[in-house]
Amino acid sequence: MAPPARLTDRPHRRLLGHVRTxxxxxxxxxxxxxxxxxxxxxxxxxxxxxxxxxxxxxxxxxxxxxxxxxxxxxxxxxxxxxxxxxxxxxxxxxxxxxxxxxxxxxxxxxxxxxxxxxxxxxxxxxxxxxxxxxxxxxxxxxxxxxxxxxxxxxxxxxxxxxxxxxxxxxxxxxxxxxxxxxxxxxxxxxxxxxxxxxxxxxxxxxxxxxxxxxxxxxxxxxxxxxxxxxxxxxxxxxxxxxxxxxxxxxxxxxxxxxxxxxxxxxxxxxxxxxxxxxxxxxxxxxxxxxxxxxxxxxxxxxxxxxxxxxxxxxxxxxxxxxxxxxxxxxxxxxxxxxxxxxxxxxxxxxxxxxxxxxxxxxxxxxxxxxxFWPGQKMNHTTEVATTIAEQTTPKDKVLVWGMHPELYWLSDRKPVTRYLTAGFLTNYSGGKDTAQNVGEQYSVADAWQAFDQELSAGLPEVVVDDSGHAPYQPVLVPRIESLLDSRYEVVAVNADTVIYRLKK
Structure with missing residues (x-):
């Protein structure tokens, strides 16, 4: 037989467990x-x-x-x-x-x-x-x-x-x-x-x-x-x-x-x-x-x-x-x-x-x-993603030159590069909208070399310039400006976003 003390402890323990539960x-x-x-x-x-x-x-x-x-x-x-x-x-x-x-x-x-x-x-x-x-x-x-x-x-x-x-x-x-x-x-x-x-x-x-x-x-x-x-x-x-x-x-x-x-x-x-x-x-x-x-x-x-x-x-x-x-x-x-x-x-x-x-x-x-959060930005992004999908096939790759990588996901198209935002290639940050220390020379180490190798394997079918008036817009980044001028043509414009397609 269990000791009396233990017998009296059991209901007490059950009660404590019930309280906690x-x-x-x-x-x-x-x-x-x-x-x-x-x-x-x-x-x-x-x-x-x-x-x-x-x-x-x-x-x-x-x-x-x-x-x-x-x-x-x-x-x-x-x-x-x-x-x-x-x-x-x-x-x-x-x-x-x-x-x-x-x-x-x-x-x-x-x-x-x-x-x-x-x-x-x-x-x-x-x-x-x-x-x-x-x-x-x-x-x-x-x-x-x-x-x-x-x-x-x-x-x-x-x-x-x-x-x-x-x-x-x-x-x-x-x-x-x-x-x-x-x-x-x-x-x-x-x-x-x-x-x-x-x-x-x-x-x-x-x-x-x-x-x-x-x-x-x-x-x-x-x-x-x-x-x-x-x-x-x-x-x-x-x-x-x-x-x-x-x-x-x-x-x-x-x-x-x-x-x-x-x-x-x-x-x-x-x-x-x-x-x-x-x-x-x-x-x-x-x-x-x-x-x-x-x-x-x-x-x-x-x-x-x-x-x-x-x-x-x-x-x-x-x-x-x-x-x-x-x-x-x-x-x-x-x-x-x-x-x-x-x-x-x-x-x-x-x-x-x-x-x-x-x-x-x-x-x-x-x-x-x-x-009731304003939806203009989301509507714009959706419209651009729809245009990307219309201008490409699922096998095509895309380059989004901007800070909105959701365009890749919404359009269901693969990025041509591992760098999903222009920030890696220019040191631009959405939290510091300034031209100071923004440019090709401030990129992540060896980023442009890797980027060039990726493009040498196949140019993107579509390039989306989503930079607007930011300090990394193509006119301020010679490599991107040269690429767009020589190989691409404008197929659509949506607000500040310009969509280019590879010349045939």
Whole structure:
């Protein structure tokens, strides 16, 4: 017979298990519904951003026998191109809806992890609200940045998981999560900063063997990256395209006023979306700055949020890296901001109702904005892609001289070159619209040699000049101007886009 103590423990354990299970069976369905509703607009357009078009074109090239970081190149890590390729293999490559579904799943996983973190710090209600608030502000930027299935969206689950594992002192798992985050987008590796901060704090306060914990983090971080770099891709190509080959792209050169305007503009949009729970954070900081006591609810435990501030700081550094300040970069700020906001509300006398009401109203505005987002740009792109398809056969190859690689995917035509945007050949960046350091001489190393070899194997049937008035327009790039003048004739013009066809 079992000891009496164990007999009495069993109902208690069942009750605890029921409470834990009951909590998540109530919270997860609500978060799932909220994730779907907030991102329904993502399905109304074939493509939201050039990044989606680039990934889709990459995936088709990989499926056709292309080699990543050799005949298929980008300045990004490999996990998301591989995910696109896998989805296309299962569902076909004519639509991005499978990726949009997976993007919703990524948002949901992020929300659940944030709920778990918040619940462990401030209780059940805080957990549910953290998950809901994240999903509401996850659409709190331009729809082109929040409804697209791009790098930042798929980076967030691993980023939050890394922080959660570190909080629970599971250092090996934290290191692996940081690696997965970095292999989705390089700046995701910034979460290593709060992970190491928590490791240091744990060693300082508990007197544990920090060397062993640090070794686990480093091993967990290095192993997946080494596996991808050495076994699954070409090491030299991986090192160049993911690590060392983006120096010019991430330089300080550019139109500073334009960059500053974009930085402040996107920060202001995010602030407007999240003001409901960021206002309590600001209030607490102001009271502490003024040396006034912060009134907290009776019995409310107030733990340190230093690790959350370190996480936010690392995310700010990540957003600033490269000085482009695109709106989708700001998605990386959302998880630590949500947790800081939830903590500020839970440890003050502020009521939840105004916080939730404001955030819901703001999310509704952004949701409506996504539904009615101007479609002129998409219509133009679709018309150009239709013209490309009409002027070519499926066997023909195409060159898009511009920054819109989605034209390849929408027209269902193969690119003639591994360089899917003119930026690789001219150092032009959409985030720095300036003529400074733009031209043939500023291209990626050996890019023009590889480009010439690709064209020597067969000229594209159609060339699309989508440069408009940009500083890389053909008249400013002699090689492209000479090619168009000698071998091509104009067959169509759509706004600023000129379509050329090979002379017979």
């Amino acid at each position: 009951g909590y998540w069976t109530r919270v997860v369905p609500v978060l799932t519904l909220l994730a779907v509703v907030t991102h329904i607009p993502s399905f109304i357009r074939p493509v939201w951003s050039p990044d989606e078009g680039y990934l889709a074109t990459q995936a088709r090239m990989l499926a056709g026998g292309g080699v990543l970081y050799d005949t298929v190149v980008d300045r990004k890590p490999p996990l998301l191109p591989w995910l696109y390729e896998a989805c296309f293999a299962v569902f076909g490559s004519l639509s991005l809806w499978p990726l949009r579904v997976l993007a919703i799943v990524a948002h949901l996983v992020t929300a659940i992890l944030l709920a778990s973190l918040s619940r462990g710090r401030w209780g059940n209600r805080a957990g549910a609200f953290a998950g809901a608030l994240y999903l509401l502000i996850s659409i709190g930027l331009s729809p082109e940045d929040t409804q697209a299935a791009t790098f930042e969206v798929f980076m967030l689950p691993a980023m939050v998981a890394a922080f959660r594992y570190a909080e629970r002192r599971r250092w090996l798992a934290a290191g692996i999560a940081v690696a997965l985050c970095s292999l989705t987008k390089q700046t995701g590796g910034a979460v290593l900063m709060p992970v190491l901060w928590m490791l240091w704090q744990d060693a300082r306060h508990r007197g544990v063997a920090w060397k062993s914990a640090l070794a686990k983090v480093c091993f967990g971080f290095a192993l997946p990256i080494a596996l991808v770099a050495v076994i699954l891709t070409k090491p030299k190509g991986f090192l160049f395209w993911v690590v060392t080959g983006s120096g010019d792209y991430a330089s300080l050169d550019g139109a500073w006023l334009q960059m500053l305007g974009r930085a402040l503009g996107n920060a202001g949009i995010l602030l407007a979306a999240a003001l409901g729970f960021l206002a309590p954070v600001g209030r607490r900081l102001w009271l502490r700055y003024r040396g006034r006591p912060v009134q907290e609810p009776a019995g409310q435990e107030h733990g340190s949020t230093a690790d959350l501030w370190v996480w936010l700081l690392s995310s700010v550094i990540a957003v600033c890296t490269g000085f482009h300040f695109f709106g989708h970069y700001y998605l990386q700020l959302m998880p630590p901001l949500v947790l800081l906001g939830v903590g500020a509300v839970c440890t003050s006398r502020i009521r939840w109702r105004p916080v939730l009401v404001y955030t819901t109203v703001a999310a509704t505005v952004f949701w409506g904005l996504a539904l």
